[in-house]
Amino acid sequence: MTLRLYDTATRSVRDFVPQTPGSVxxxxxxxxxxxxxxxxxxRSGVSFDIAIRWLRASGYAVTFCRNVTDIDDKILRTASAEGAQWWAIAERNQRAFARxxxxxxxxxxxxxxRATGHVPEMIVLMRRLIEAGHAYPAGGDVYFDVSSYPEYGALSGQRPEHMRAADDTDSDGAKRDPRDFALWKGHKPGEPSWETPWGPGRPGWHLECSAMSTKYLGATFDIHAGGLDLVFPHHENELAQSRAAGDGFARYWLHNGLVRLGGEKMSKSTGNLLLVDRMVTQVRPVELRYYLGQAHYRSxxxxxxxxxEEAVAAYRRIEGFLIRAAELAGAGSPSAGAGTAGPDVADAELSGATLPGSELPGASAGLPTAGSLPAAFTAALDDDLGVPQALAVVHEAVREGNTALAAGDAAGTAKQAAAVRAMLAILGLDPFAAPWAGGGDPGLRDVVGALVQVALDQRQAARARKDYPAADAIRDELAAAGIAVEDTPAGPRWELQR
RNA sequence: GGCGGAAUGGCCGAGUGGUUUAGGCAAGGGCCUGCAAAGCCCUGUACGCGGGUUCGAUUCCCGCUUCCGCCUCCA
Incomplete structure (x- = not known):
């Protein structure tokens, strides 16, 4: 079974055949x-992170280029409003994105x-376009001549004659046609500028992506990805520039669906409510990733x-199984292995049942191979990255694993746990892998474990003499301290409340 | 005005020309448990509206309604 992807350019799901066999x-x-x-x-980052993991697991050597647009109107405006340097604003936000x-x-x-680091490449591309008759300098700006390129509109399905005229203010006078777009914006007082053969100025928005993708990936590359809201004008314009200059450009176009709030696309004001920094104080990052990744990327x-909250509950169900499975595989009795059981400890205990040929660091090297995964999971991802169906396979494995666990079937449990972890690794959701695993001071964890054990011993003693009020009081006190206690056939286990 | 997408059970969210019609969450019942928790089992019989094609449509076609995205700031 081969990978099939929905290509915006053809508006259909197509077999994915890379330009060079074995690499993307x-x-x-x-x-x-x-x-x-x-x-x-x-969400866009997560969606395509899953895509990249899947490509790598499928055996492709992926070269992944993700740009940063570090100059635009809004950055300049913000800088001006804050009395800060434009580059300081860009740098600050770039760090926030990286985080x-x-x-x-x-x-x-x-x-x-970064865009501003590639002005020479942009100049070369502009020269090629001007020499080919597809662009012209005017009033300090450089514009792409839409009328010179008959294919314009092909990606987004737009007809130029039906497009609304741009109502932007600045440089309309210089354009030959209102639909022409700026490759380069002439210098204005107070704005940064770079020298070009057509005068000083700064990059237009679209030019950078053509220049940089070509530089790092070649004149023709396999996949161009981004948010659905970039199809027009951004990607349309990139495509026009590069093709008009004679480059093949992207062979497949992938676009992720948008996140809406209150029935509308997130705007600046609503977006502030859903900043990543803020969200990860409300749910754990891995839970947020599950939420953003669980729907199909095009929805x-x-x-x-x-x-x-539902996503959180679903993820915890999966995670809970893996933790209990690790405890069973590890130390024989759950109480011995539990408790201290942060996922990292559990990881070590699971080592006997680890992934085929994998250390699972979350780094590109250690992904499971497609062949080692359940066929239904593989088929789901091969079908235009069908994460929802793939997650159904995960949940089925969790249910079977829980059944094996309840039966004390260590081998069956380990088998399902390994399968679940391998699948989660592809989705970037393995709780025992970086960056979710670990954390905490091992020494401190041992101390806490010993203290909890004291309390649990007292509770067991109370239970043995059927003093249930005392036993329940201990459990309640532990719960109040953030420790959840569960009784299992093999004895009590505990963990920090998640 | 142009282009595109969507409408699925209480909720989220897949999918399919029919017979076993994902998965999760929530709900109810059961098993297990001293009680819980976790887990397992069972239950609910959904596809916006109106036509059409068909032996059969949630799935294909036409029309309609509603919602969303884009039409030079956008992931």
Whole structure:
């Protein structure tokens, strides 16, 4: 079974055949670093992180380029409003994006080029376009001549004659046609500028992606990804520039659906409510990742607190199974292995049942291979990255694993646990893998474990003499301290309340 | 005005020309438990509206309604 992907350019699901067998070049439109990321931004990161993990697990060597747009109107406006340097605003927000990608477990790109670092490449591309008759300098700006490129509109299905004229103010007078778009914006007082053969100025929005994708991935590359709201004008314009210049450009276009709030796309004001930094104080990052990743990447997500809570519950069900499975596989009796059982401890205990040929660090190296995964899971992801169906397979394995666990079937439990972890690794959700695992001071954990054990021993003694009020009081006190106690056939186990 | 997407059981969310019609959450019943918790089993019989094609439509076609995205700030 081969991977099939929905290609926006053809509006159909197509077999994915990379340009060079065995390797994939992928460009993702990353952040315009004009504000900190909200969950809409990061959903895109998560969606394509899963795509990249799947490509790698499928045996492709993926070269992943994710750009940063570090100059635009809004960055300049913010800088001016705050009395700060534009580059300081960009830098600050770029760091916030980097934090968000990291905290949600998105694998880093192989290269993360910034627009302002690639002006020479932009100049070359502009020259090529001007010489080919597809662009013209005017009034200090450089414009792409839409009428010179008959294919314009093909990606987004727009007909130029039906497009509304741009109502932007600044430079309309210089354009030959209102639909022409700026490759380069002429210098204005108070704005940063770079020298070009056509005068000083700054990059237009679209030019950078053509210049940088070509530089790092080649004139023709496999996949161009980004949010659905970038199809027009951004990606349309990129495509026009690059094709008009004679480059093949992207062979597949992937677009993720948007996150909405209150029935509408997240705006600046509503987005502030859903900043990643804020969300991860309300749910654990891995739970937020589960929420953002669980829907199909092309579906819109209507944010709701209730839906987020459901995702949390679903993830904890999976995680709970893995923790109990690790305890069983590890120390024979749950009480011995439990408690101290942060996932990292459990990880060690599970080592006997680890993934085939994998250390599972969450880094690109250790992903399970597609062949080692359940066939239904593989088939789901091969079908345009069908994460919802893939998660159904995960949940079925969890249920079977829980049944084995209840029966004391260690081998069966370990088998299901290994399968679940392998599948979760592809989705970036393995609780025992980086960046979710670990944390905490091992020494402190041992101390806490010993203290809890004292309390549990007293509770067991109370239970043995059928003094249930005393036993329940101990359990209640532990609960109040944030420790959940469960009795199992093999004795009590505890863990920190999640 | 143009282009595109969507409407599924209490909720989230897949999917399919029919017979076993995902999965999760919540709910009810049961098992287990001293009680819980966790887990397992069972239950609910859903596809916006109106036509059409068909032996049969939630799935295909036409029309309609509502919602959403884009039409040069956007993930």
């Amino acid at each position: 070049t992928l460009y993702l439109c990353g952040a315009t670093v004009q504000s900190p990321p909200h969950i809409g931004h990061i 968000a990608y990291d905290v949600l477990g998105c694998l880093p790109p192989d290269v993360e080029p 819109d997500i209507e944010f709701s607190a209730a839906a987020l």
